[in-house]
Amino acid sequence: MKTVLYKRPKSLTSVPTHYCPGCGHGIVHRLIAEVVDGLDIRERTIGIAPVGCAVLAYFYFNFDVTEAAHGRCAAVATGIKRVLPDRIVFSYQGDGDLAAIGLAETIHAANRGENITVVFVNNTVYGMTGGQMAPTTLVGQKTSTTPDGRDAPTMGPPLRMCELLNTLPSPYHIERVALDGPAGVRKARNALMKAFRAQLENKGYSFVEILASCPTHQRLSPAQALKFVGGEMASQFPVRVFREEGKAVNA
Amino acid sequence: MTGNDAIAEAAIRAGCDAYYGYPITPQNEIANYMARHMPARGGVFIQAESELAAINMVFGTAVAGRRAMTSSSSPGVSLKQEGISYLAGAELPAVIVNVQRGGPGLGNIAPSQSDYFQAVKGGGHGDYHQIVLAPDSVQEMYDLTALAFDLADRYRNPVMVLADGRLGQMMEPVTLHEVRSRPPPKPWALTGARGRKPNLIRSLLLGEGELERHNLRLQRKYARISRSEQRWEERNARNCDVLIVAYGTCARIARGCAAAAADFGLKAGLFRPISLWPFPSRPMRRAASSARCVLVIEMSAGQMLEDVRLAVAGMAPVFFLGRMGGGVPEEGEVLRRLRALAKTTRRRSHGAE
């Protein structure tokens, strides 16, 4: 008697991804596909792909996906969800897309309590364009635009998006998870499941920040990058639930 | 009704599903009207956090296969340029209203026509065109806005209604014609992949030669639009002494001045482009061929002037009367210019005999 313990999700296409070996995006794509399969919403789901390494996300998901201008996913998601309220609309964004150029759209969509799900992949760098500093780069972290390490007095410290959004009354679910090992991956899947389910039940805005590896620009091997995510990154970006069922959760 | 209100009412009657805007004078009345009426009539209204956010919300609604509109004035329309380029590249229908004001920079809130280049020649990056319609009355603010939704859906392209602050604020009687617009089926839209393969909307084409082929397709579309959607109005345009070429508010002024010019024996005709893109070049050349000279009147430093020169192609000398920074041509100065031109052209033709 055969039981399948783990199978490639249906909501992923059969296209090998262009992501680097060990890239966190690959894991997040897979988790989203698993959640969409698990909730059986593939035919109702519309994704919004960012500009960044995940710009080609639409080749990997087996459901409707649109591109958006850099940083504008939250506005595009608003435009879709308001006219198609019974579809499941999620945006998928990286550091620059969500926290730099798109910060205004991110905050205002959250503040309006749009009934969408926002997936934020935080790997502390701008991958696609060659590893530049991101709003989430750690102090002292060397990137291509901070060759001597991020200097807080001149560049500011990293932005904590969960904490920022947690100051708004409207969001329903805010959670940060870390892809630092199989246990972290399972927690991330649970968080995404809660977020998508919140939208399915018309509960409001859900936000999942996922700390992820970028071995190439974090300048580590894939296995070392996992440790970096669980170690230095998690110290700067506490892994916990910030808002659950509309209520703030204390640290 | 005021011009701004007429635009809003036309959009609602044309089945606009969503309006996204941001306050900027002199078009705030559009957003105010939409805030009052859209939700009541089943549409979506959002005052977005910026003009940038607004155009991207329009993008989203267009992606979902619905009709969407945004409006702004010159500085805000500058912010929308990226979004318009994306709409054109991804072939999405949308209506953008620009109620022009004085510029550049923050400028002032008086009317102008100094966004012609931005509207017609690009504004956003890349080889694209948006259809540009230029109303000259509150009635046309209504009619052309309704038409804009139709054209946008027909060609899967952004359409701009290019008005100015004076047209937006003025009040005139309007006949609210029934808008028989019905959106066509949109199998390409993102509505959830039920019973079909997933759809994809994008403008990023990285494959070898892919983007060039896409651009060639877009150019063929623009050629089709050019052939079918040129709109203009001619009044006494044959064998005139001065053919005035003007649009919008300047055309209204020109109409009055042309009538007044008859008093001193000048035969002044008017050629009014209604579609600024596609530009009615051939009809303009035909009209200019029988004119002694052409006078372009614009509230700018001379933007449409360049296209008129190209269209007229030397058939007749082209002169210019412009006001900038929110200035509006006055009847007195136009008539003085017409009189001066009349002397020049008569002298020339006498010389030729």
Next chain:
Amino acid sequence: MGQGDLEQTRRLDSRGLAGCRESGRRPLADRALILDGANPWVFRWTNRRLRPSFQAMRCLVQVNRQFCKGCGLCVSVCPKGVLSLSKELNKFGIHYVEAIRPEECIGCCRCAEICPDAAIEVEKEISGPDA
């Protein structure tokens, strides 16, 4: 085999084999008999009679070599040393991962959880007369 002959029991994870059931009359603990570190046998009590029911569990981990990018994360998280980078190359020129000790797999799925390319599938097979 009687109670006295039972060897050290080992608790398998929740995805593993069904344990023995307590009968109404004779309370018995779950037992699993491990032979050669490979196939656990299970005794199941039915009708108060000891009826040996030999079930074999095998976990099968499969790595799709065309999706695999050889990042090695699965190798680093596998608790049983099942996986390793191959000396061979796939069509993209990558040393893909293969199962070098497949019989050690216990179906924990840590490899599949961590794989960024969804290249790993894991199956569990229970065979035997009562399977």
